[in-house]
Amino acid sequence: MRLISADSIMRKMADMLNESGNPLLAEKAIALIDHEPTAFDKENVLGELMFEAEKSRKYWIDLDEATSFGEMSAYTDAIEIVEKGGIE
Numbered sequence: 001m002r003l004i005s006a007d008s009i010m011r012k013m014a015d016m017l018n019e020s021g022n023p024l025l026a027e028k029a030i031a032l033i034d035h036e037p038t039a040f041d042k043e044n045v046l047g048e049l050m051f052e053a054e055k056s057r058k059y060w061i062d063l064d065e066a067t068s069f070g071e072m073s074a075y076t077d078a079i080e081i082v083e084k085g086g087i088e
Contacts, residue, residue, distance in 0.1 A: 049079050
């Protein structure tokens with residue numbers, strides 16, 4: 001499976017189907033795509049990463065500051081990568 005831009009594909013489908021002379025079909029196709037669940041919920045992933053980062057900070061802070069910093073740095077990097085969404 002790969003992630004695609006639903007908005008982009010819906011616009012292209014609408015143009016293509018409207019050109020075919022059947023606007024009702026275009027509306028139904030767009031509604032079908034629009035009601036599909038999102039395969040990747042960015043806000044949910046970011047929330048989970050932030051929760052794990054905080055949990056890690058609380059756990060490691062008393063034990064080993066260097067390990068805590070390394071783990072927190074890894075979570076921070078992961079959060080930045082997800083926020084960018086793979087766009088350079």
